[in-house]
Structure formats: structure tokens, C-alpha cells
Amino acid sequence: MMKMSDKKELMWIAGAAVALFILNPLLPERMEIGYVLVSLTLLFLIQSLIRDLRILFRRESTNAEAEFGRFTCLESVVGFAPLIAAVVLIAAGWRERVDLPRLFWPLAGTAVMLSCFMIKDFVIDLKTLRVRKHPDHVNMVFRWNSR
DSSP: OOOHHHHHHHHHHHHHHHHHHHHGGGSOSEEEHHHHHHHHHHHHHHHHHHHHHHHHHHTOSOSOOOEEESEEEHHHHHHHHHHHHHHHHHHTTOOOEEEOOTTHHHHHHHHHHHHHHHTTTEEEETTTTEEEEOTTGGGEEEOTTOO
8 A cells, every 4th residue: 555655655756757847858969978868867866855854753663673684775775876987987988978858857757756656665784785665764874883
């Protein structure tokens, strides 16, 4: 069963997708690849930040005790990896511009937002190197020396 907050987030994603289709003629048709990556990654990270702030302010987490371990949010890793790659491309001076297909921004933006939504409940357990579902990982505390 899907939570009401998930349904609301999907409605916001649908609204943002419609807005991207409407604004598509105003968005660039040619851009350096590093800046394309930065743009899409920032969309991903902003969506993640908004969700995290909503969770913190509404306290949607359960009142369970904190779970200590070597965990990191999959969403954070997926969000920061392309950002780092983009910064490296830009800093290295790779200025190759790419022609973007006509519907690139609406389709890529929607795909990024849906991807962010789909992986929001997963964490990486760095001790066992496994990805597992943990919907309430706001109560997880990272520690290197966990048992």
C-alpha cells in the first residue's frame, strides 16, 4: 500500500513533468555535457533535499530507536556520483557541446525524478556491501566502528 506522502510526491513529479514539457521551448538545445550532468544531478538532489526536509519537519519517522551501523543512503550516492563526474569534466576543460534531442529536458527530467522516487527507501550497508530496503532510514546513524 502506498503512503499518502508517496502519492503526493508522485503528483508533484507529474506536475513538474508537465511544467518541463511547457517550458521545453525555452530550455537549451545545445549544451556542454558537464553542464547537462550538473543540471540533471541538481534536479535529483533538490528533490531528495525537499523530501528529507519534509520528513524532518513532519517527523514521519517511527519512534524507533536509532540503528547504528555502516549505512549510507543509496539516493545520496546516486546523486553525488554524477555531480562529481560533472565537476571533473568541467574542471578538466572538456568543453564538448552536445545537441540535445527536442524532448530531452522533459523526458530526462521526468526520468531523473522518477528514479529518485524509486530508490528513496534503499540504503547501502557498507559492512556487507549489500543494498537493502529500509523505508525509515532517518533513524539510522552512521558509525565506522559498529558491530
